[in-house]
Amino acid sequence: MTNEEAGAMLHAYVDGELEPSRCVELEAHLAANPAARAACERLRGMSAAIREKADYHAAPATLLGPLLAQVSGPAASPATSAPRPSIWRLLPGTGVAMAAAAFLTWTIATGYLRPGETERITQEVLSSHVRATLAQHSFDVASSDQHTVKPWLSSRLNYSPPVIDLSAQGFELRGARLDYVGGQPVAVLVYQRRHHVIDAYVRPAHGPAAAVSLTRDGFNIQSFARDGMEFWLVSDLNRNELSDLARLLAQNPA
């Protein structure tokens, strides 16, 4: 393999998109060629720098209100953009529907109505995480041993959450605590990456869950399901590394 050929493959390699057989070839080339290795390291360094330091622009809270206002009533568009009285005669119920939609929008936007389940859990895990951080009480059982943490949780809950050791992948298990989310006690696994604490809330899944990936108040929140359990990750860690953890938790055997 020439340096040119290696250079052409390097981006796909660093992006994890190179097919396995070519990976082997390229890795052999890298092993024998310090300049190519340095180029590879530079690319990895750049990727890491962008992931850690590029601004992630979360949607401003003021975007959601007007958006919900527009989508919560199908009557909104004909009524506001081009008034056509004939339509109103044909659809006598539309006016009522619109008023109901407007009320619904207002109540959702102002928080008077109970928000949707996804939104509610999002808020609850976020406040729980912030509370634990403020109180400097992240875990009730401090142990990096999954065989200590798992029985501790199982004996206090009516389910047994998977506890996964990911220290080899750079996510150190620090311990666990119990918290109260969605009207029930839940397991909170506490992981650490560099100086970032990550709370992983684990509870039995209640039907198909939304895969949440959002940023709120400077915290990143992601959710996913595995083996009938729902995981909610909350941390000030950047989104990409939090996604890495989500992927690891979703795939690794407990």
Next chain:
Amino acid sequence: MKFDQLVLPHLDAAYNLARWITRDDHDARDVTQEAALRAFRFLDGLRGEPRPWLLALVRNACMTWLKANRPAELSGIDSLPAELLPVEENTPETIALRAVDRRMLNEALAALPAFFREALILRELEDLSYRDIARITDAPIGTVMSRLARARRLLADSLRAIQNASAPQVHE
């Protein structure tokens, strides 16, 4: 509601892409809003993963916006030849990219031509596969690869230039 479950969880990703392409808070809001409304209207046409699907709508709205407001950003950029990373290049002034200043990096990213910028944002900030990026940006995978390679090359060059300008005494 389906919209709450499928679209709203990815509103941040939508806004982030729009903000990086338009480089303006106000325009990013308008574009995101427009794309989200389209998503609402065409929700029944959703096949596969909602996030790339929504991002394709956002990207589309961004391109319409660029054509109307900053057509220069879209002219001729992509006809530049794809450049490969020169492996033999191992200059001593190669900066430690991991240690690069946050503000500097954001400025250099924002200064990249639109097609390169969006490819890099989708890859590094949204962690999407080449296939998804190709779908979102309506380009063949080969084009995605060459845009990414060129984007990284340009970014490294401009970071190096900024670094040298701010510390001219460290020439070797």
